[in-house]
Structure formats: structure tokens, C-alpha cells
Amino acid sequence: MEQRGRLVVAATTLIRSSGTRAPAVLGTVHNELDGVPTLEVALRLDSVPVPQPLDLPLPAEIDADGRAVWRLPSTPAHARHADPDTDPAEQELRAALAHVDTLECEHQELKNELAETNTGVLAMYVESEERDEQLRRAHAVIFRELEDALRPPAPEVPGLEFGVRYQPAEADSPTGGDLYDWFLLPDGTLHVTVVDAVGHGVVCTRTAVTVSHTLRTLALEGHPLDVLIRRTSEINPGLMATVLLARLDPRTGELRLANGGHPRALLVRGDGSETAYLPVDGRGVGFPKPGSAGIREERLHSGDVLLLYTDGLIESRGGEDQGETRLITAAQRHHRAPANTMTADIVRDMHDIVRHRDDTLILALRYLPPASGHPGL
Structure with a gap:
């Protein structure tokens, strides 16, 4: 046996x-x-x-x-x-x-049955991944088109060079609540709006679009700069956003600023002699007692650069004061670069370390009046 x-x-x-x-x-x-x-x-x-x-x-x-x-x-x-x-x-x-x-x-x-099952599961997984990739590509196209529609191209203004850089907090929410608008008023003055809706992602886009369009309508109707934020808040109860408004006369370099709870603009002199913030007190749309407390007036000289931005640029490491100091350094380092290159370089420097993700927007306006004899003008 x-x-x-x-x-x-x-x-x-x-x-x-x-x-x-x-x-x-x-x-x-x-x-x-x-x-x-x-x-x-x-x-x-x-x-x-x-x-x-x-x-x-x-x-x-x-x-x-x-x-x-x-x-x-x-x-x-x-x-x-x-x-x-x-x-x-x-x-x-x-x-x-x-x-x-x-x-x-x-x-x-x-x-054999297990091998066939595994083969089938693998085929289903591969097919699912291919469908997901197709959806991601389709979404990317839609998001790019949506972003292009929400972010207007720079107007053609002799004597002004424009630069813009936008970076969303999340890759799948490329629109976010940080929007800008720039257009010429009937008298030839450039109007610039920067809006930062409270919150993040696509949900905030509606708020930012509504606020931005209201401001444009009021500006084109001829309302004074110092009442635009307050009137926008009255027209849109329940919406909350910080706002920075700028008016620049390209013929004279005269600049006027109104602020509704937004980070202050930064002025970089073209000769490198000075880099200074331009503070204006005020409260944003939807906040108690909204509106700009006053109007800040400056005059730009040939080569000067005005930077307008949202708080995601200076708060990536958490502290606003430290972020403002670092922004001055970055602006001085890159202020001679073309405006679009300058904005991209500044964002890269400011986001070398990111502890707090937020939508980030920065606009650059370089004043180059034809009388300066600047090449190409």
C-alpha cells in the first residue's frame, strides 16, 4: 500500500x-x-x-x-x-x-477560467483607462475654451504693454474665482478690474463673472470710480468678492486706484529706483459697508510697471507680510523682462514652495508712451 x-x-x-x-x-x-x-x-x-x-x-x-x-x-x-x-x-x-x-x-x-477572467478584467481596466483619458482630454479642451471666454485678450493700446498669468489652485478647476477685465472707456482711458470671489473652484466662477460684468456695465455707463464697488454690492446682494480697480490714461500716465478689500497694487519704477505698494482702504462686494474709502492717484513714467494680483500669489507660504516682501524681490529681479515673461517668472519664484494652494492671478501693465522713443513704438 x-x-x-x-x-x-x-x-x-x-x-x-x-x-x-x-x-x-x-x-x-x-x-x-x-x-x-x-x-x-x-x-x-x-x-x-x-x-x-x-x-x-x-x-x-x-x-x-x-x-x-x-x-x-x-x-x-x-x-x-x-x-x-x-x-x-x-x-x-x-x-x-x-x-x-x-x-x-x-x-x-x-x-484556465481564472486566467480568462483576469484577461477580461485587464481588458476592462485598459478600456476604462482609455475612456477616462478621452474624457480628460475632452474636459481639458472645454476648460481651455471656457477659460479663454472668461479671460479677455489685452486691448491694443499704444504706449502700454500687457502681461497676464493665471494658475488655478486645482488642475480640474481651471476657471476658479479669480477673474480680470480690461477695456477702454469712451474717453480713451484704460479700465482694469481684478476680482477674487470668496471660495475656490468652478463654483466661484459664477460670482466672479457676475461681479466683473456688473463693474464693466457701471463703468461704461459713466459711474465714478469711487462708487463702482459699492453700487456693484447693492446690485448683487449675497455675492462676496474682493475687488481692485485701476484707471490709467495712456496719454499722460495718470493712474487712479480704488480698492475693495483686495491686495494692494505694486508699482515698479522702470529705472529701478523704487518699488512700492499703493495702498487704498476699502471693503469688498458683499462685505459690511462695501466700497473704496478713497482714490489713490499716481503718475507712471516711461518703463514703469504696475502689478495687480490676487492673494494666491503672496500667500502660498501662509504669511501675507512675508509674501509682499518676496514679491518686491521677485518684481525687481524680473522687471526688465517682457510683461508676459515677467508675470510667469514672478509666479514661478513666488510658488517655489506652496504650503497653501489658492487660485493665483497677476497682471502686469508696462507704460511705454510713444514719446519715450522706445524701440518698436
Whole structure:
């Protein structure tokens, strides 16, 4: 019985290593000399394992037909008289080998089904990733079109060079609540609006658009600069946003600023002699007692640059005071670059370390009156 047990284990091992699905064949051969029957078990292999397992509990012979063959002496008590087809021991061995065959076939079928399932799951995953990528590309196109629609191109004004840089807090919310508007009034004065709606993401875009359009309408209707923020708040109850307004006469360089709770503008002199903030007190749209407390007046000279921005630029590390100091350094470093390059360089410097993500917007207006003889004008 011990030898027959080793036979079952050896056959099982070969079935697994070769991947065969053919059943084991059990038969009896008689020795030509003494006629003693020998039990022969043959297993046809689909592929001969190379190398063959060396730890088989009962080694097999591999014949020319690619079969693994085991030969065992028949049960001594029945060596001459027992019928292999009715001998209980032989029947038990047949049953054991048949059971092994069944189990191995079921095992192989399960492996095949699992492989097919895994292949199907992988195909579904790849297809899902492809669909997600297509959606991401489609969303990117939509977002770019939406952003272009919300961010107007710079007007063509002799004597002025414009630069703008916008960077959203989140890649999947490229519009955000930081918007700007710039246009010429009927008298030729440039009007600039910077709006920062309270909150983040696309949800704030509606607030920023409404505030920006209201300010444009009021400005074109001729309302004074110092009442625009208050009137916008009255027209749009429930909306909250900080606002910075600038009026620049490109013929004279005269600048007027109104502020509703927004970060103050920064003026960089073209000759590098001075970099200074231009503070104006006030409260934003939707805040208690909204409006600009006054109007700040300055005069720009040839080469001067005016920077208007939102708080995401100076608060990426958390502290507004530290951010304003760093902004002065960055503005001085890049103030001679073209306006668009300057804004991009400043954002890169200010966001070298970002601890607090927020929508970021910066506008640059360089004053280059034709009378200055500046190249290209």
C-alpha cells in the first residue's frame, strides 16, 4: 500500500508539472519467464517536463511515446490467481488514480477560467483607462475654451504693454474665482478690474463673472470710480468678492486706484529706483459697508510697471507680510523682462514652495508712451 501511495503522489506531481489532461491508464502485464503479473500504470504527457522532477516519491520511466510508466509487482497474495479487474487492491488504486485525474482536470479548468477572467478584467481596466483619458482630454479642451471666454485678450493700446498669468489652485478647476477685465472707456482711458470671489473652484466662477460684468456695465455707463464697488454690492446682494480697480490714461500716465478689500497694487519704477505698494482702504462686494474709502492717484513714467494680483500669489507660504516682501524681490529681479515673461517668472519664484494652494492671478501693465522713443513704438 505504501508503494501504491507513492505512485499516486508521483502521478499527481507529473500531471501538474506537464499540464496533461489525459487520464492515467492502469493495466497488467505478465512476465514472460515466470508469468507473474506486473501492475503497469501509464500516463501520457502533453509535454515532458525538462528537467523531470527529481523528487518524485516513485520515479517513472519515460518511453519513446512520451509516456510516464510505472511498473509495480502485483499483490503477492493474488499474484497468480487474482483478477486485476476484480481485485479490491487494484480497484482501489484505479479509483485513487481516477480521483487524481478528476481533481487535476478541475484544477486546470479553474486555472484556465481564472486566467480568462483576469484577461477580461485587464481588458476592462485598459478600456476604462482609455475612456477616462478621452474624457480628460475632452474636459481639458472645454476648460481651455471656457477659460479663454472668461479671460479677455489685452486691448491694443499704444504706449502700454500687457502681461497676464493665471494658475488655478486645482488642475480640474481651471476657471476658479479669480477673474480680470480690461477695456477702454469712451474717453480713451484704460479700465482694469481684478476680482477674487470668496471660495475656490468652478463654483466661484459664477460670482466672479457676475461681479466683473456688473463693474464693466457701471463703468461704461459713466459711474465714478469711487462708487463702482459699492453700487456693484447693492446690485448683487449675497455675492462676496474682493475687488481692485485701476484707471490709467495712456496719454499722460495718470493712474487712479480704488480698492475693495483686495491686495494692494505694486508699482515698479522702470529705472529701478523704487518699488512700492499703493495702498487704498476699502471693503469688498458683499462685505459690511462695501466700497473704496478713497482714490489713490499716481503718475507712471516711461518703463514703469504696475502689478495687480490676487492673494494666491503672496500667500502660498501662509504669511501675507512675508509674501509682499518676496514679491518686491521677485518684481525687481524680473522687471526688465517682457510683461508676459515677467508675470510667469514672478509666479514661478513666488510658488517655489506652496504650503497653501489658492487660485493665483497677476497682471502686469508696462507704460511705454510713444514719446519715450522706445524701440518698436
